Every structure is written in C-alpha cells, then in structure tokens.
Amino acid sequence: QVLLQESGPGLVKPSGTLSLTCTVSGASIRSSYWSWIRQPPGKGLEWIGRTYHSGIINYNPSLQSRVTISLDASKNQFSLKLDSVTAADTAVYYCARIQDAEYEAAFDSWGQGTLVTISS
Amino acid sequence: SSEVTQDPAVSVALGQTVRITCQGDSLRSYYASWYQQKPGQAPVLVSYGKHNRPSGIPDRFSGSSSGDTAFLTITGTQAEDEADYYCNCRDKTGDLLVFGGGTKLTVL
Numbered sequence A: 001q002v003l004l005q006e007s008g009p010g011l012v013k014p015s016g017t018l019s020l021t022c023t024v025s026g027a028s029i030r031s032s033y034w035s036w037i038r039q040p041p042g043k044g045l046e047w048i049g050r051t052y053h054s055g056i057i058n059y060n061p062s063l064q065s066r067v068t069i070s071l072d073a074s075k076n077q078f079s080l081k082l083d084s085v086t087a088a089d090t091a092v093y094y095c096a097r098i099q100d101a102e103y104e105a106a107f108d109s110w111g112q113g114t115l116v117t118i119s120s
Numbered sequence B: 001s002s003e004v005t006q007d008p009a010v011s012v013a014l015g016q017t018v019r020i021t022c023q024g025d026s027l028r029s030y031y032a033s034w035y036q037q038k039p040g041q042a043p044v045l046v047s048y049g050k051h052n053r054p055s056g057i058p059d060r061f062s063g064s065s066s067g068d069t070a071f072l073t074i075t076g077t078q079a080e081d082e083a084d085y086y087c088n089c090r091d092k093t094g095d096l097l098v099f100g101g102g103t104k105l106t107v108l
Helices: none
Strands: A003-007 A018-025 A033-039 A046-051 A057-059 A067-072 A077-082 A091-101 A104-110 A114-118 B009-012 B018-023 B033-037 B044-047 B061-066 B069-074 B083-090 B097-099 B103-107
Touching: A003 A091, A003 A104, A018 A033, A018 A091, A018 A114, A033 A104, A046 A067, A046 A077, A046 A091, A046 B097, A057 A067, A077 A091, A104 B033, A104 B044, A104 B083, B009 B018, B018 B083, B018 B103, B033 B061, B044 B061, B069 B083
Parallel strands: B009 B103
Antiparallel strands: A003 A018, A018 A077, A033 A046, A033 A091, A046 A057, A067 A077, A091 A104, A091 A114, B018 B069, B033 B044, B033 B083, B061 B069, B083 B097, B083 B103
C-alpha cells in the first residue's frame, strides 16, 4: 500500500515562500510520476505540477512563474515551493502519485492533505 | 492548457442511475479519470482509462466516453455516493494535467 504524507508550515506570510514536502512509503519514488494538487476552501481541485526521477517536470502554466517541484530519491520525498504567495494561495495542498499510461494519467494515491493559510 | 468542464450540480433519487459528464477537446485524445471527494477527505480515484476501476471501488461506478465527452455512471445510487465528483485528463499537449470544476451529487 502506497502512503503519502505532506509536511510543512501551516501558516505563511504574504509575499513569502510556501514550502511543502511529501514523504512516500510503500513505493519507490523512482517508480512513478508524482504530483502536487491544491484545493482552496470551498472550491475545486487545481493541478500544480508533476515530476519524475529522470528530471521531467511539468507545471500548470498559471503557476509556472512561481512554482518549483523537486525530488529527492535518497529520501523518497518530493517537494513544492511556491514563491510570492498571496491570500489566493490559501488552500489544502495534496501530494499524489500518478498512474501514467499513454492515453491517461490518474492520481491513484493521495496524501491526506495539509491546509496552508497565507496571512500576516 | 485546455479545459474540461462539468455541470456544477446533479441530483438523483436513491437507487436510480445517474450520469455525470466531463467535456473538453482533449477528451477526444485522452481518457478521463474520475474522483469522489467527501467533505474533509482527500479525493479517491473511482474510474480511469477506458473502463477501469481501482480495487475496492464498487462495480456500480463505471466510466465511458464518446467524442469530446467523458461520463461517470453510477448505477443503483446509494446514499453514501453523495459527494463531489471531479474528472481529470491530460491536456492537448499530453504533458499537462487538468481538472474539471467538479459536480456536486445529491442523492434524494
């Protein structure tokens, strides 16, 4: 069973940097694509980006100028950094594994999510 | 990236069949995946690919597609199926992923 656990500060000041880490257990981080997804309170899901151990990284164009996703295979972790945050970045942030195939990409395992609030 | 759209809300009588839709150009090239999300919980994958269902998901959930539209059908809807449902798929480039806005399913 694959388990994912998000960790990081729950409160970030406006204009600061949001930093989260996802620790994966039950699977090698080299085996799949991995992704960050967020959900503002009362709103829908938004894909942030994905990474693969080979160095492939793709970002949502709407966030690309502010976001960095990285992977540490030695720790079986991947991370998210979001710069210049505003109140609009307040959301539950999820990490997830992507089950990737030629004609589909499904998020088959999710972390429990962590609420990050942007406030002074 | 391309968009996929969903109806904001759908209702169904207990025990009846409901079809939730997801529409977008990229669905002509790629399959949708479907997620169920209950309040305060992480989403759960319920259908993916052409006709796939993860282990542990009841067989009353089924996915299908036609043209630019994907469907999640729930046959014999149960009270516990009341939830938000989201679709996702690749965009036209194949490298980016997109979510629909979600459909709130009410079981009457």
